[in-house]
Each structure stands twice: as structure tokens, then as C-alpha cells.
Amino acid sequence: MKLPKLLGLLAATSIFAASPLRAQDIRIGANLPMSGPNAEYGEQFAGAAAIAVEHANADKMLSKKLVLLIEDSQATPQQGVVAMNKLVNVDKVPYVLSAFTGVSKAIAPVGDKAHVVSINGGGVSPDLAELGDYFWNVIPLVNFEVQAFAPYLIKERGWKKVALIYVDDPAGEAVKKELEIHVPKNGGSLVTALQVPRASQQFSGIAAKVRESQPDVVFIASFGAQQAQIIKQLRDNGVKQQIASYSAFSIPAVLQLPEAKGALFPTQSINWAADALSQRLASDWKAKKGKEPNAYTANYYNAVMVFVKLAQALEKAGLPITGENLLKQRLRSASFDVAGGRMVFLPNGTVSMPLQLNEVDNGTTKVVKANLAPN
Amino acid sequence: MLLLQLLVNGLQLGAIYGLTAVGFALIFGSTKVFHVAHGASFTLAGYLFWWGMTALKWHWLASVALAVVAVVLFGLFMERFIYRPIQRHEGAFFTVFIAAFGMQIVVQNLVGTVFGRGFETVSAELSRSVEIAPNLFVAPIAAVAIAVGLVFYFGLNLFLARTQVGTGLRALSDNPDLVRIFGLEPTRLAQVAFALGSALVVPAAALTAVSQGINPGMGSHIMLISLAATIVGGIGSLKGAAMGGMLLGLAESVAVWKLDPQWSEAVTFVVLFVFIIFRPAGFLGRAQNAK
Numbered sequence: 001m002k003l004p005k006l007l008g009l010l011a012a013t014s015i016f017a018a019s020p021l022r023a024q025d026i027r028i029g030a031n032l033p034m035s036g037p038n039a040e041y042g043e044q045f046a047g048a049a050a051i052a053v054e055h056a057n058a059d060k061m062l063s064k065k066l067v068l069l070i071e072d073s074q075a076t077p078q079q080g081v082v083a084m085n086k087l088v089n090v091d092k093v094p095y096v097l098s099a100f101t102g103v104s105k106a107i108a109p110v111g112d113k114a115h116v117v118s119i120n121g122g123g124v125s126p127d128l129a130e131l132g133d134y135f136w137n138v139i140p141l142v143n144f145e146v147q148a149f150a151p152y153l154i155k156e157r158g159w160k161k162v163a164l165i166y167v168d169d170p171a172g173e174a175v176k177k178e179l180e181i182h183v184p185k186n187g188g189s190l191v192t193a194l195q196v197p198r199a200s201q202q203f204s205g206i207a208a209k210v211r212e213s214q215p216d217v218v219f220i221a222s223f224g225a226q227q228a229q230i231i232k233q234l235r236d237n238g239v240k241q242q243i244a245s246y247s248a249f250s251i252p253a254v255l256q257l258p259e260a261k262g263a264l265f266p267t268q269s270i271n272w273a274a275d276a277l278s279q280r281l282a283s284d285w286k287a288k289k290g291k292e293p294n295a296y297t298a299n300y301y302n303a304v305m306v307f308v309k310l311a312q313a314l315e316k317a318g319l320p321i322t323g324e325n326l327l328k329q330r331l332r333s334a335s336f337d338v339a340g341g342r343m344v345f346l347p348n349g350t351v352s353m354p355l356q357l358n359e360v361d362n363g364t365t366k367v368v369k370a371n372l373a374p375n
Numbered sequence: 376m377l378l379l380q381l382l383v384n385g386l387q388l389g390a391i392y393g394l395t396a397v398g399f400a401l402i403f404g405s406t407k408v409f410h411v412a413h414g415a416s417f418t419l420a421g422y423l424f425w426w427g428m429t430a431l432k433w434h435w436l437a438s439v440a441l442a443v444v445a446v447v448l449f450g451l452f453m454e455r456f457i458y459r460p461i462q463r464h465e466g467a468f469f470t471v472f473i474a475a476f477g478m479q480i481v482v483q484n485l486v487g488t489v490f491g492r493g494f495e496t497v498s499a500e501l502s503r504s505v506e507i508a509p510n511l512f513v514a515p516i517a518a519v520a521i522a523v524g525l526v527f528y529f530g531l532n533l534f535l536a537r538t539q540v541g542t543g544l545r546a547l548s549d550n551p552d553l554v555r556i557f558g559l560e561p562t563r564l565a566q567v568a569f570a571l572g573s574a575l576v577v578p579a580a581a582l583t584a585v586s587q588g589i590n591p592g593m594g595s596h597i598m599l600i601s602l603a604a605t606i607v608g609g610i611g612s613l614k615g616a617a618m619g620g621m622l623l624g625l626a627e628s629v630a631v632w633k634l635d636p637q638w639s640e641a642v643t644f645v646v647l648f649v650f651i652i653f654r655p656a657g658f659l660g661r662a663q664n665a666k
Contacts, residue, residue, distance in 0.1 A: 035484055037592040039492035168637055195637045199596060201587055204384040205631035205639060211510060212377055225494035225590040232588050236502045237384075238512035253493035 025067040026321060028307055029087035030097040031107060031118075033075035037199075038100070038224035040251055041122060041296070045099055046070055048297040051284050052304030061308050063315055068304070069093060075224070077106035084110045084118075094323040095307045097300060098135075100223075101125035101170040108135045115323040119306065121299030124247060125174035129350045133327055136349040138299050138306065142171065145246045145266045146178035148355050148372040153217055153264075154188040159242060163215035164193040165206060165230055167222040175221035175246060191215050196222070196230075203230050207237030215241055223248040228257050235259035249360070250294040260360045266372050267295040269354040270340035281339045292364055295340075302338040309336055376510045381629045387517040387586070389624025390524035391579045393617040395597055396604035397528060398575030400616035402450075403605065404548045405568035408458050409468060411475035414598030415482035416446045416573045420580035421589040422490050428497045428584075435581075442577045450573030453478065454566055479594055487591040496588035497581075516586050523578045528617050531571070535613070540567055548611060603647045609657030618658050622646065 030049055033042040046068075053068045055061075069091050071083030080103035087093050088110060096111060098104045099122035108131035111118040118135050120128055124142035128135070153159050162183050166172035176193055183190050192213040194206055210218055218241050220230050231243060231254065242264070249255075249265040272282040272293065281301050285293040310329045311321045319325050334345040343351050357369035399413045420442040427438025457478065461470050501519060504512035535541035543559045544567060551561045579597075583589060601616075604623050608615025623643050630642035650657055 035487065035492075037492075037590055039487055039591075040494075043492060195635060197637060197640055200636075200640060201590075201593060201596060202388060202627065202639070203587075204388075205381050205628050206636055208377055208380040208384070208512075209631060209636070211512075225492075225588075225592075228494035228496075229588045229590075232496055233586075236504055236514060236586070238504045238506060251493065257494070257496070258498060 026064045027067045028095040029093040030070045031073045031083045034072040036074040038075035045300040048300035052301040056308045073103045075100045077102045088114045117323045119303045121303045125170045150182035151186045154186040159216035160188040161191045161215045164219045172221045203233040207234045217242040220245045228253040231260045256363045263360040266355045269356040278339045298340040385625035385628030387520045389621035390520040392624045393620030394579040396601040396616040396620040398572040399601040400605045402572035404611045405544050406565045412478040414594030415479045417576045417597045418594035420446045420577045421584045424581040425584045446573040447570045450569035454569040483591045497584045499585050502586045607650045609659040612659040615659035
């Protein structure tokens with residue numbers, strides 16, 4: 001087959017594979033990494049959002065069918081802006097799911113200018129609280145995680161010397177900044193901070209530097225496949241100390257890695273048995289994915305459900321579903337009963353949620369501390 | 376001791392880079408096709424080896440054989456159905472480059488769709504380091520990587536020097552028309568170059584799957600390194616490509632000794648720029664040899 005024919009066939013396949021859209025549908029967007037090294041997150045986020053859409057449509061929560069349009073950010077700011085422009089200017093969606101700090105910071109001005117709400121369930125940099133009225137977060141940001149985790153590591157476990165390996169992106173920088181404040185504040189010391197490029201895959205030299213610094217605990221602030229590569233290469237290269245991280249560890253690549261057993265990381269506290277909504281999500285997720293749901297599952301499900309509840313209220317009031325009206329409605333009703341419990345939006349668009357400490361344990365996690373309170 | 380540790384790590388990394396670069400150099404040197412999809416061969420090989428070892432529970436030799444068959448077929452497919460038609464119609468270097476680059480992305484996404492987009496690794500005792508001196512950790516796989524690199528490199532050189540096909544391949548890189556006069560078929564030789572060059576990524580990919588782990592996006596990085604090693608070593612020289620791969624592996628590893636780890640990959644390209652500016656023909660490039 002000639003190359004043009006092959007490309008034509010691929011294009012046709014993708015066109016016919018897409019869901020049919022009707023003018024009367026209510027459309028929301030998702031700007032997620034569906035390809036590249038962080039696509040594992042995108043699959044997870046999109047899967048959770050798709051279940052929320054299914055539930056909303058099955059329960060006829062809105063007057064029209066809800067449709068989720070997914071664009072590929074590749075977890076890069078440049079591609080994220082391209083995807084956001086398409087969702088805002090071509091698809092005219094009022095509400096976009098976002099992920100990753102770098103992407104979120106890049107797309108926020110586009111959403112702000114067009115009065116389109118962007119809602120993040122994966123990026124954790126504290127900067128994400130300052131991206132304007134139209135940028136919301138359904139995930140506790142990393143400053144809360146580090147504030148809660150540092151006292152546990154240093155005071156409760158006695159691991160005073162912390163080595164940090166962090167990725168050169170806003171999330172990695174944010175973790176470094178928070179550790180630089182909270183490790184000394186709790187009586188510990190940051191013995192080394194090693195920055196790695198996002199695309200780096202070779203960490204044996206990093207392992208040698210970590211060993212040389214003789215830490216009690218190694219904090220990894222990266223994301224995606226790179227985290228798993230760092231863990232494996234640290235262990236293979238003689239680093240035996242405790243491994244710790246932040247909520248980005250909640251992916252199968254890390255949880256299923258034998259070398260990651262025992263690693264500690266905080267996430268927001270999720271009670272999957274709390275109510276019928278949480279149980280339904282957990283059950284459908286397990287049926288579709290064959291594994292336990294995690295905090296990201298709840299975040300992206302909840303991100304869609306927040307839209308559905310706001311849109312329901314707007315429809316009831318006879319108002320159009322626009323980004324501007326969604327924002328006004330959220331300011332009127334900041335509290336939502338969503339999967340995992342109650343979520344309360346703070347005025348700056350972030351959420352206040354309890355945290356828990358998890359330990360990686362043979363492909364899944366076990367909760368080692370239920371209420372991890374910020375210091 | 377840190378420097379010694381980084382040198383040992385660099386030798387292991389250099390052996391992997393060298394093997395991949397030699398495959399690329401063989402293809403480019405013989406056929407003048409800028410086979411950017413060589414990185415896709417690496418990804419395919421890594422994933423098929425991992426799949427054979429973990430999902431099919433095959434012996435490592437069978438898993439390697441599976442990867443060899445697949446990447447050789449992939450290399451032959453690229454030569455026959457992508458590059459040859461382009462060269463027949465217009466032969467533009469840029470068109471070949473874009474087609475190969477596109478295939479690299481297609482393979483990356485196909486691998487991600489079929490095998491998942493996460494990180495995978497083959498768990499083996501070979502990759503676990505032991506402390507052979509105070510704070511000097513060496514994994515058995517380092518010795519394996521260096522030995523495999525040497526065996527394949529010298530094996531390939533023997534093949535090129537002692538066999539008729541090998542002589543034909545060397546002649547193809549110099550003058551395809553002359554090859555035809557001597558009764559050899561350039562297209563057949565080009566296929567041999569693609570088959571051999573592609574097969575050479577298999578040991579490197581298998582070693583990477585065990586020592587570093589793999590993900591669908593890894594091909595682009597390894598391709599960049601192969602390309603840089605080929606230029607540093609001297610385009611057209613297999614020995615140069617092997618030396619270039621080893622130099623870049625050592626540079627990437629040792630950079631961490633005094634520089635921030637952020638610079639470790641940038642150092643690879645600093646080495647490349649130094650060669651481009653001060654020794655554009657590389658270690659053993661044609662321009663140097665021709666003097």
C-alpha cells in the first residue's frame with residue numbers, strides 16, 4: 001500500500017471512530033495528555049471523566065446529551081495551548097478539563113480571555129491557585145501535601161536528611177520550594193536537590209550522587225513513566241533508603257513496580273464506601289479498568305460532575321450554560337457532594353480536602369495514616 | 376570514588392548507545408537513507424523483548440529472537456515500502472526524513488496502544504548492583520553490555536570484511552553503480568543493510584529494558600543519540616559510530632560529577648557541537664580519511 005493511501009486510511013479510521021456530535025448536545029472539553037510519555041495519566045483522567053459523562057447521561061441529569069471532546073495536550077504547554085484554542089474557538093465549549101501544571105499555566109490565559117472555565121484535577125503546583133477566576137482545581141495543591149508530609153517524615157519517622165530528585169518543570173520546582181521551607185522548619189535538612197530534565201531516562205549517575213549525600217529519605221518529584229524509571233534505577237544502583245513522593249505516584253507504572261514497594265506518598269482522602277455515588281464510580285471503574293480507583297479517578301469524575309451540577313442549576317434557572325454563568329453559579333454554591341465525599345471550593349478556585357498517607361504495596365496502596373494534617 | 380562510579384556507568388551506557396549508533400551508521404553509510412525510524416526499531420525491539428519475557432514467559436533467547444524477527448521485518452518494510460518509492464519518484468532527503476519521522480510517531484503510538492503507555496521493565500538480577508568496593512556499585516549487566524557491544528561490533532566488522540555481501544555493502548556506500556557492474560544488486564544490498572542495522576538495536580533495546588526500563592516515547596531520545604554518535608564518530612565509519620556512542624555515554628554519565636544533572640543530556644550535544652565546529656568529519660569520517 002502506498003504511503004498516502006495508508007495515511008488516508010488512518011485518517012478515515014479516526015474520523016469514523018469519533019462519537020457522532022449533534023448540534024443540540026452539551027459539549028465540554030478535555031485537554032489531556034493522550035500521547036507521549038505521560039499518556040498513562042491521560043488515559044486514566046479521560047477514563048474517569050468518561051464514566052462521569054456516562055452516569056450523567058444515563059441518569060438524564062441534564063436536558064440534553066453531555067458529550068466530552070478530548071484533545072491531546074501531550075503534557076506540553078505548547079500543544080496544550082493549541083488544543084485549548086481548538087476547544088475554545090472551534091468547538092466553543094464552556095468548560096475544559098485540564099492536567100499538568102505547565103499545561104494548566106499555559107492554557108489559563110486562553111480560558112480567562114474567552115471566559116471558559118478550566119478545571120484541573122492533576123497538576124499540583126501552588127501557582128495553580130493564582131491563575132484567575134476561570135481556573136479551578138479539584139485537587140489539593142502540593143503545598144498542602146508537603147506541609148502535611150514533611151512533619152510526618154521528619155518528626156514521626158525520624159528521617160531528618162532528605163535528598164530531593166525533582167523534574168525541571170513548575171511542579172518539580174514547586175515541590176523543591178516547599179521542601180526548602182518545610183524540611184528545615186520541622187528540624188530536618190535538605191542534603192541534596194538534583195534537578196533532572198523531563199525527557200531524561202538515565203539515572204544511574206543520579207543514584208551515585210544520592211548515595212554520596214547519605215540521606216535518610218529520597219523524595220522524588222517527577223511524574224509519569226520517569227518516576228518509575230527513577231525508582232528502578234535508584235534501587236538497582238544501591239540506593240536502599242526510604243522513597244517518598246507526592247500524589248503523582250498514583251499511577252500503575254509506579255504502583256506495579258516491585259522496586260517501589262514501601263514508597264510513601266500523600267493524596268487527598270477518598271472514602272470509596274462513603275455513599276452511593278462513590279460506590280458506583282468505584283464499581284464501574286473496576287469493571288472497566290480491572291483495577292482499584294485512585295485519587296485521580298475521583299478528581300476527573302468530580303471535575304465533570306461539578307460541571308453537571310452547575311449546569312443543572314443554570315438550566316433550572318433558565319440561564320444559558322456559559323463559562324461566565326458557571327463561574328457565577330460556583331460562587332453562589334461552593335459546596336458539592338461528589339465521589340469520595342464533600343468538596344468545598346475556596347474563593348480562589350482551589351479545594352479544601354483532607355489528606356491521607358499511602359504506602360505502595362504490591363500493585364496497590366494501603367493507607368498508613370488516614371488524617372494527614374498540614375502543619 | 377564518585378568519578379569511578381560514573382565512569383563505570385558511562386561504559387555501560389556507551390555500549391548501548393554504540394550498538395544503536397552502529398546500526399544507524401550501517402544503514403546510513405550504505406544506503407544514504409536518513410533512517411530516523413531507527414528509534415522506532417529500538418522501541419519495538421524493547422517492547423517485544425519485554426513482552427516475550429513477561430507476558431509470554433519465554434526464555435530470554437526466544438524473546439530476543441522475537442524482537443530480531445520483528446525489527447528486521449520492520450526495517451525491510453521501511454526500505455521497500457517507504458524509502459524506495461520516495462527515492463524512485465523524487466528522492467528528496469527531506470521527504471525521506473519526514474516519512475521516517477512520521478513512522479517513528481506512528482510506531483510510538485501503536486506501541487502505546489498495544490502495550491500501554493506506562494513504564495515497563497524486565498526484572499532481572501543482572502541489573503541489581505553489588506558493592507564491589509566502598510561506595511562503588513556495579514551491576515552484572517554492565518559487563519554484559521560491554522561484552523555484547525564488543526562481540527556485535529567485531530562480529531559485524533568480520534562480516535563486512537570477510538563475506539561477499541559485506542564487501543558489497545562497503546562498495547554500496549562508495550559507488551552503487553559500480554556495485555551493479557560487478558553483478559551485485561544494490562536494492563538487495565540495501566535490504567541487507569536495513570536488516571542488519573535494525574537487528575543491531577535488539578541487544579541494546581533488551582539491555583535497556585532490563586537496566587533502565589522502557590516507555591513508548593524512548594525511541595526519539597535514542598535516535599537523537601545515535602545520530603549524534605554517528606556525526607561525532609564520522610559519517611560512514613562504523614568504528615567511529617561505536618566510538619562516538621561510547622564517548623557520548625561516558626560524557627552523559629561523567630557530566631554529573633561536577634555539573635548539575637540537568638546538564639547531563641545537554642553535554643551530549645555540547646560534544647556534538649564541539650565536533651561540528653572543530654572536527655566536522657568526526658573521529659574517523661570520510662573527509663579525514665581522504666587526506
